Amino acid sequence: METKxxxxxxxxxxxxxxxxxxxxxxxxxxxxAGMEVIYTGLRQTPSQIxxxxxxxxxxxxxxxxxxxxxNYLFPKIMDLLREKGxxxxxxxxxxxxxxxxxxxxxxxxxxxxFGPGTYTRDIIAYIEQHAG
Amino acid sequence: xxxxxxxxxxxxxxxxxxxxxxxxxxxxxxFFTISDLPVERLYTPADTADLDYLRDIGFPGEYPxxxxxxxxxxxxxxxxxxQYAGFAAAxxxxxxxxxxxxxxxxxxxxxxxxxxxxxxxxxxxFSLGEVGKVGVAIxxxxxxxxxxxxxxxxxxxxxxxxxxxxxxxxxxxxxxxEKQGVSGDRLTGTIQNDILKEYAARGTxxxxxxxxxRIITDIFAFCTEHVPRxxxxxxxxxxxxxxxxxxxxxxxxxxxxxxAYVEAAVKAGLKVDDFGPRLSFFFNSxxxxxxxxxxxxxxxxxxxxxxxxxxxxxxxxxxMLRFHTQTAGCTLTAxxxxxxxVRVAFQALAAVLGGTQSLHTNxxxxxxxxxxxxxxxIALKTQQLVGYETGVADTVDPxxxxxxxxxxxxxxxxxxEEYIQRIEGLGxxxxxxxxxxxxxxxxxxxxxxxxxxxxxxxxxxxxxxFQTEDVQPGNLLRVDPSVGERQVEKLKKLRAERDxxxxxxxxxxxxxxxxxxxxxxPPIIEAVRCYTTLGEIISVLRGVFGEHEASVGA
Numbered sequence: 001m002e003t004k005x006x007x008x009x010x011x012x013x014x015x016x017x018x019x020x021x022x023x024x025x026x027x028x029x030x031x032x033a034g035m036e037v038i039y040t041g042l043r044q045t046p047s048q049i050x051x052x053x054x055x056x057x058x059x060x061x062x063x064x065x066x067x068x069x070x071n072y073l074f075p076k077i078m079d080l081l082r083e084k085g086x087x088x089x090x091x092x093x094x095x096x097x098x099x100x101x102x103x104x105x106x107x108x109x110x111x112x113x114f115g116p117g118t119y120t121r122d123i124i125a126y127i128e129q130h131a132g
Numbered sequence: 133x134x135x136x137x138x139x140x141x142x143x144x145x146x147x148x149x150x151x152x153x154x155x156x157x158x159x160x161x162x163f164f165t166i167s168d169l170p171v172e173r174l175y176t177p178a179d180t181a182d183l184d185y186l187r188d189i190g191f192p193g194e195y196p197x198x199x200x201x202x203x204x205x206x207x208x209x210x211x212x213x214x215q216y217a218g219f220a221a222a223x224x225x226x227x228x229x230x231x232x233x234x235x236x237x238x239x240x241x242x243x244x245x246x247x248x249x250x251x252x253x254x255x256x257x258f259s260l261g262e263v264g265k266v267g268v269a270i271x272x273x274x275x276x277x278x279x280x281x282x283x284x285x286x287x288x289x290x291x292x293x294x295x296x297x298x299x300x301x302x303x304x305x306x307x308x309x310e311k312q313g314v315s316g317d318r319l320t321g322t323i324q325n326d327i328l329k330e331y332a333a334r335g336t337x338x339x340x341x342x343x344x345x346r347i348i349t350d351i352f353a354f355c356t357e358h359v360p361r362x363x364x365x366x367x368x369x370x371x372x373x374x375x376x377x378x379x380x381x382x383x384x385x386x387x388x389x390x391x392a393y394v395e396a397a398v399k400a401g402l403k404v405d406d407f408g409p410r411l412s413f414f415f416n417s418x419x420x421x422x423x424x425x426x427x428x429x430x431x432x433x434x435x436x437x438x439x440x441x442x443x444x445x446x447x448x449x450x451x452m453l454r455f456h457t458q459t460a461g462c463t464l465t466a467x468x469x470x471x472x473x474v475r476v477a478f479q480a481l482a483a484v485l486g487g488t489q490s491l492h493t494n495x496x497x498x499x500x501x502x503x504x505x506x507x508x509x510i511a512l513k514t515q516q517l518v519g520y521e522t523g524v525a526d527t528v529d530p531x532x533x534x535x536x537x538x539x540x541x542x543x544x545x546x547x548x549e550e551y552i553q554r555i556e557g558l559g560x561x562x563x564x565x566x567x568x569x570x571x572x573x574x575x576x577x578x579x580x581x582x583x584x585x586x587x588x589x590x591x592x593x594x595x596x597x598f599q600t601e602d603v604q605p606g607n608l609l610r611v612d613p614s615v616g617e618r619q620v621e622k623l624k625k626l627r628a629e630r631d632x633x634x635x636x637x638x639x640x641x642x643x644x645x646x647x648x649x650x651x652x653x654p655p656i657i658e659a660v661r662c663y664t665t666l667g668e669i670i671s672v673l674r675g676v677f678g679e680h681e682a683s684v685g686a
Contacts (some may be wrong), residue, residue, distance in 0.1 A: 016246035016262050018335015021375045021462070024575050025582050041682055042335050045258070067246055068501070068611060072261025098500050099604045116466040116499045117595045119586050 007131055010058040012040040012049045014077060017067035022094065026062060029120035035127070046073060050080040053089060059131040062123075063110075066095040075108035082109070090131045094118065135181045142176055149173070166420040166590070167378035168580070169543060175535035183538055188433070192487075192528045194448075196436040198429050198541070199529035200487040201452040206525035210238075211483075212490035213515045214291060216458065218243030218268035219502050220615045222278035225268040229283060231505060235512050239490060240283070240290040240321075243267030244301070249336040251297050251670030254619030263616035266502070267293075271623055272665045276304040277311070285309040289320040291366070291456065291490070296338040298325040299347055300666050303657040306359065322363035322412055322456070325351060328389040328561055329368050331680065332570040333375040338670065341562050343677035347652060348393065349400040352407040354653040363412040365393060366456060369431075372570075373416035374462045376578020379427045380544055382416060384551030385561075385570055387435055391552070392561040394443055404443045408450025417479040417486075418460040424479070425531055426540035428455070428486030434545050457483040458492040464499045468594035469605050472496040477514050484518050485531055491515055501608040568683055626663055634662040639672050646676040 011027045013020060020042060027037045038056050040049060053061050061081075065073055074093055081087050093105065094114040102113045111130065114123055163171040172179075183189065190196060193203035202208065215237050218225045229240055244267040247259040253271045254263045263269045270276055280290075285308065294301045302323050309319050327344040330337040337344070348365065355364045369386035377385065390411065397407050415431065417424050435453040439445040459479035464472045473496045480493050493511040495503030503511065519525050531537050558564045565571070584590035591597045638659035645655045659669050 016250050016252075016258060016336075018246075018330075019374075020335065021575075021578050025376075025578055028575075028579055029582075043258075067262060068265035069246075069261035072613070076261075096500065098608050098610075099602075100608075116464075117592075120582065121586065 004132075007035045007060065007127060008056065008058040009035050009037045009060040009062055009127070010040065010049070010053045010056060011037055011062045011064070012044050012052075013042045013064055014044050014046060014049055014073040015065060015067060015069045016043060017065055017069070017095075018042055019066040019095075020064075022066075023062070023064040026064075026094075026120055026123060030124060030127070033124045046076040046080050049077055050084055050086065053081070054084060054086050058089060060090045060092065060127055063091065063093040064095050065093070065097070068096065070095060070097050071101055071104065074105050074110055078109035090127070092123070092126070135178050138176050139178045142174070142178065146173070165379070165423040165540075166418065166581075167380055167423060169380070169423065169540070169547075175539055177535060179535050179539040180542075183542065188542075189532060189538070195440065195451055196433045197452055198433045199532055201432070201454055201489070203528075205487060205528045206484070206519070207528070210519045210525060211488050211515075212239040212289070213237045213512060213519075214239035214241045214456065214490045214492055215508060215512060216241040216243050216293065216492045217508070218245075219266075219609065220264040220611050221269055221618060222275045226279055226281055226283070228505075229279075232508070232512065233283075233288070235509055236516060237512055240288055241492060242279070242290060242292045242294075244292070244294055245269045246336070248301075248666060249294060249297060251338050251667060251674070253623060253665050253667030254616060255623050256667060259616070261613070261616070263619055264611050269615065269619050270301065270304070270666060271619060272626055272663050273304050273307055273660050274622070274626055274663060276301075276308050280308050284314075285312055286314040286318050289322075291322040291324075293324045295324050295327055295330050295334075295336055296344065297666060297670060298323040299351055299652055299656050300660065300669050302351065302359075302362075303653065303660040306657060307661055316359045317361070319359055320361045322366050323351070324366045324368065324414070326365055326368045326389065326414075328392060328565060329371050329386075331565045331682070332372065332385065333574060334371040337680045337682070338674065339677040340680045341566070343673075344680075345393075345396045345562075346400075349397050349402065350651045350653060352397050352410075353400070353402055354651055355410065356402070356406050360410075362410065363454075364407065364410050366412050366414040367393065368414040370414050370416045370458050372574060373418060373460065375574045376462075376581060377574045378577050379418065379420070379423050380547035381551065381573055381577060383427060383431045383434065383544060384548040384555070385574075386413065386415070387431065387438065387548060388552050388555045388561040388564070390435065391438065391442070394439075395560070398443070404439070404445045405447040405450050408439060408443075408445050409447060409452075412489075413453055413455040415455050415457050415488075416460050417457045417483040417488075419463050419475065419479070421478055421482050422537060423540060423544075424482040425486045426537055427544050428457075428483070428488065429529075429537075429541045430544035430548065431455070432487070433541070434548055454489045456490040456492070457486075457488040459483070459494045461494055461498060464494060464496075465592065465595050466499040466604070467602055468600060469496045469499065471594055472499070473510055473514070476511060477518070480514050480518050481522070481524065484524055487529060497605045497608060500604060501610070504607055504609050506607075507605075623665065626665070630663040635659070635664045635668070638662055638664055639668060642669065643672050643676060646673055
């Protein structure tokens with residue numbers, strides 16, 4: 001019987017934002033759902049995140065920013081991923097992101113934004129559907 | 133005996149209720165506070181039988197301060213209405229402060245952006261995208277002068293939410309005051325200056341624990357002598373709670389950090405009754421209304437006992453837990469944002485019934501962005517409504533004597549004490565955070581809460597029950613990226629126009645002091661005065677103290 005390969009996720013905190021409750025809860029929920037999750041910890045530069053993602057050969061990157069710096073950080077990460085030939089990694093984001101910023105982030109390559117009030121089971125379902 | 137009679141009669145009453153449950157069931161098998169403390173159907177004098185009014189509850193303004201730290205509390209003066217504010221550059225924030233003062237707030241509270249909090253100038257590569265986003269960007273004294281332009285520092289008290297870089301911002305504030313003709317001994321305000329909770333829950337640390345504690349004790353010593361009306365620290369539970377802790381953990385971890393600060397100060401040669409009166413605290417006001425009121429009272433009683441019994445403090449002012457409160461940001465929802473106005477009102481009321489000295493109320497749009505003027509006006513009005521219309525401020529600690537409330541106060545105190553003992557067993561708060569104990573406890577509580585919400589056990593109106601279609605409030609506050617560009621230009625101009633020889637001299641003196649044991653405040657003040665930037669000062673200290681390597685633990 002073929003065992004399904006575990007989905008590998010990099011959970012990352014780009015920039016200076018120190019709020020990590022959400023990303024830690026999500027990481028734990030994803031692990032409980034059978035995924036392999038690497039959490040980067042705080043204060044990751046876009047280039048560190050991209051490096052780690054490639055090194056760890058992840059299927060998904062989950063970015064969390066509550067500081068309002070998402071419009072700079074998320075597209076920067078997408079640019080670097082494409083530059084390094086890893087543009088096919090599924091990248092999702094969350095945090096404090098006004099709805100009007102979502103189209104711009106999606107245009108930059110972020111697959112989906114999961115804001116406050118999201119159920120972890122919906123993130124799990126999304127990842128399984130798009131990266132499973 | 134009367135209590136035994138009550139117990140007997142309650143048993144009979146319960147038996148009667150149990151019989152009727154089949155026909156009239158309760159909505160849950162068991163009830164718990166949001167912090168998982170059991171909530172019984174009914175509380176009676178039997179549940180407070182162990183309490184001695186004079187010993188445990190007492191009088192406001194007297195040990196153990198359960199009922200409040202001042203004898204007349206709000207009858208004398210309402211709590212300070214102090215809205216945390218700041219965004220973009222000093223000009224924009226100065227305007228917002230003047231608006232808030234016009235609207236009736238009675239104290240200032242400064243929010244700084246992340247680069248300022250973490251010691252980077254606006255032109256540092258780590259500052260890209262972050263300048264002015266979560267607070268005001270302050271790169272040098274020049275920005276600070278604009279921030280307080282037209283605001284008399286002898287008339288307004290200012291709280292600054294700044295931790296790793298608190299010494300620099302305090303120095304800047306003092307020099308601004310000096311330029312206004314206000315000497316240090318007339319300045320009133322607070323710096324948060326609580327590094328331990330940064331490691332555990334908030335994340336704006338710079339240096340490792342030991343040098344960070346040295347800076348903090350330097351601040352205590354300096355202020356005792358030169359800025360005696362200043363609250364040198366705001367030992368915080370707010371962020372610990374925001375990170376997901378329970379009410380008991382909030383009290384326990386905050387007071388454990390307080391113990392660590394007092395120990396460090398005593399070890400540095402300071403006398404507890406010299407710095408003790410200027411310690412202050414900062415708590416969250418969360419959803420479970422009655423639990424929060426009990427929590428504030430428990431914290432006061434426990435801290436008073438710790439300062440008296442453990443540290444031998446004699447000055448009654450060293451025993452008083454004075455605190456600021458902020459309504460719980462983590463309870464704001466993006467869904468049905470108008471509900472947030474009501475949540476904040478309940479949380480504000482709890483803080484007042486709990487005896488807070490000062491209060492910040494969140495705005496309804498803060499699940500999306502920093503507040504607009506309209507939203508923050510409602511938040512401020514909420515406090516004014518509580519203070520002037522509800523009548524709760526007219527008598528001290530009105531809920532004292534409630535069987536449930538006193539029982540809950542005691543349970544929270546006991547739970548916190550147990551945790552503090554465990555932390556002592558691990559070697560104290562610093563060791564507990566280095567070992568990841570505090571972080572794990574907080575994370576476990578956060579996860580349990582999320583599970584309860586997703587399973588529907590814990591209702592969040594508009595999110596997992598009574599949902600409607602999502603409508604984001606219009607007109608959100610936006611911080612333009614050009615703010616960052618403007619700050620970079622300002623820095624170029626500053627560096628070209630200031631006396632760079634003086635700056636170099638000041639930085640050299642700072643480095644010498646940092647490598648030795650001299651108090652860091654005087655050299656920091658000298659550096660600030662000649663327009664050395666925050667980033668330049670912190671860079672020298674980074675060079676001497678190193679940077680904290682956080683363990684990842686998730």
